[in-house]
Amino acid sequence: MRGALNLLLTPLCLLLALPVLGVLGAWATLDEAALAVLAHQWQTVLPEYALQSAGLALCVGVGVMALGSATAALVTLFEFRGRRVFEWALLLPLAMPAYVLAYAWTDALQFSGPLQTVLREAFGxxxxxxxxxxxxxGAVLLFVLCLYPYVYLLVRAALGERAVRLMEAARLLGAPMRRRVLQVALPMARPALAAGVALALMETLADYGVGAYFGLSTFSTGIYKAWLVMNDRIAAAQLAAVLLLVVGGLLLAERAAQRQLRFATSRAGITSAEARPTVLRGGGAVAAWAVCGLPVLLGFVLPVLWLGRMLWQEAHYSDFGLPLARFAEWAWASFRLAGTAALAATLLALALGFALRQRGGVGAAVLQPAARVLSLGYAVPGAVIAVGILIPAGWVQARWPEAGVAALVTGTAFGLLYAYLVRFSAVALQSVEAGYARVPAAIDETARMLGSGPLRLFTRLHLPLLQRSALAAALLVFVDVMKELPATLVLRPFGSDTLAVVAYNFARDERLAEAALPSLAIVAVGLIPVVMLSRALRAPAEG
Structure with missing residues (x-):
């Protein structure tokens, strides 16, 4: 059974890696026409895409680095009233997709919006x-407000292990507070800081909703425009390949930083009862409240309240029956796709996790690298995956029209689910592997000595122990699919819109009030992993 499972899973992993290979393969077929397209893009749009994407990434990187590390240092190294609330409240912007935040703040702050209108009338x-x-x-600010929790989470974990004890030692040696924070605590978190910034930059470069709505010229918007507006698959493939290489570099940097996190998480030494966070009072406590409170207020609380206001006005001043009925259709389409993708990704992750744990059988040497290639999918932007699916499909269709491959993946639920599995199977696999890491290998050996075969070992022993990890994997994939926009825009079945697509279409048509309901639904679903993460972070402290 072990060899059969390996032989089944290896081609499946390679199939899910095909979109990435398809995009990179576009450079292998550089004929005269493709070179002409590349030269034309170099003379026209490519410099603008590169400069604006690089500028956006640079500014967002600096912003999330400053805000994420500051908030993490405050809740970890200092004690002030409300600190325990901020420990979990600072995670709330994770539930807010950047494009939803853009819709809320655009409606609130635009020239014809109620805020400017009231101020002009009041003061003339x-x-x-x-x-x-x-x-x-505006896009930089929105991305910083949405993505700083990546840095906050990793830096908080890095500082929470030894920083308080080392700062106490530095205090006893006479170091002032500024030096203790900047030269003792924060240098410990450098690998975590680098990993968090890399994750935020990957999300920034993968974004399509904010860039398209704000009229930015980024690689993601350029890919979408080249494919669907200009109908130029060669230009789209070239742009997708450039973006993929950039994201691949960020992924390597993130992996390198993650390997160094052991430095920040060492538990060596004896915990001192006197090593406690520094108590802030007066102006220091007010400053801590401002630094920790503003991101939560601007990145979650006020946008949710404003979306609720927009929804109330839409329900109060218009016939809400028809939009509500249509919302049920959109919600069902989103839940159906997200539920199916979550189930498929979780089953695949459980099978892969079990096969990788066995480390034996026919094909085991090939399965390991194939699974690692699959784990790259989450770092690949949705627009790149969409292009990577359509290019091989078009190539196969041109040579074997009777196969009907293009009809299978274009505008069908199958093609969309395929894209979701390519993008989000890595999320499920990571959760399952984390669950397996808590199951001692000696349990497997004991079960085999008692005569249990692989199937019985998995169903009667592993599966009950992995229930929480499997549930977490399914929920994370479900939420990610609900928020996914670019791949859904390109590959969705005709007449079957999701909440993310509907919210984007309403906002694009300046019907922001109608975009409030699907946007709030996406935020509500996004709160699920935030609550799970908050409880997981509290569990060690309580234990």
Whole structure:
């Protein structure tokens, strides 16, 4: 059975890696026409895409680095009133997709919005009272508010192990507070800081909703425009390949930083009862409240309240029956796709986790690298995956029309689910492997000595122990699928819109009030992993 499972899973992993290989393979077929397209893009749009994407990544990286490390240091190294609330509240912006945050703040701050209108009428002012939020700097601010929790989480974990004890030692040696924080505590978190920034940058480069809504010229918006607007698959493939190489470099940097996290998580030494967080009072406590409270307020609380206001107005001043009925259709389409993808990804992750744990049988040497290739999928932007699916499908269709491959993956639920598995199977596999890491290998040996075969070992022993990990994997994939926009826009079945697509279409048509309901539904679903993560972070402290 072990060899049969390996032989089944290896081609499946390679099949899920095909979109990435398809995008990279576009460079292997550089004929005269492709070179002409590349030269034309180099002379026209490619420099703009590169400069704006690089500028956006640079500014967002600096922002999440500053905000994430500051909030993590405050809740870890200092004690002030409300600190325990901020420990979990700072995670709330993770539930808010950047494009939903963009819709809320655009409606609130635009020239014709209620805030500017009331201020102009009250004080007799004229013209715009502040710059348009739909700009490069507006996008930078929104991405920082949505993505700083990546840095906050990793830096908080790194500082929580030894930083308080080392700061106490530095205090006894006479070091002032500023030096203790900047030269003792934060240098411990450098690998965690690098990993968090890399994750935030991958999310920034993969974004399509904010870039398209704000009119930015990034690689993701360029890929979508080249494929669906200009109908130029060669240009789309070339742009997708460039973006894939950039994201691959960020992924390597993130993996290198993750390997160094052991330095920050060492538990060596004896915990001192006197090593406690520094108590802040007066102005210091107010500053801590401001630094920790503003990201939560601007990145979650106020946008949710504003979306609720938009929804109430839409329900109060219009016929809400028809939109509500249509919302049920969109919600069912989203839940059906997300549920199916979550189930398939979790089953695949359980099978892969079990096969990798056995480390034997026919094909085991090939399965290991194939699974690692599969784990790269989460770092690949949705637009790249969509192009990577359509290019091989078009190539096969051109040579074997009777196969009907293009009809199978274009505008069908199968093609969309395939894209979701390519992108999010890594999330499920990571959760299952984390669960397996808590199951001692000696249990397997004992079961085999008692005569249990592989099937009985998995169903009667592993599966009950992995229930929580499997549930977490399914929930994480479910939420990620609910929020996914670019791949869904390109590959979705005709007449079957998801909540993310509907919210984007309403916002694009300036019908922001109608976009409030699907946006709030996406945020509500996104709260599920935030609550799980908050409980997981509290569990060790309580234990």
């Amino acid at each position: 002012w004229r013209g715009a009272l502040w710059p348009d939020v739909r700009s490069f700097w």
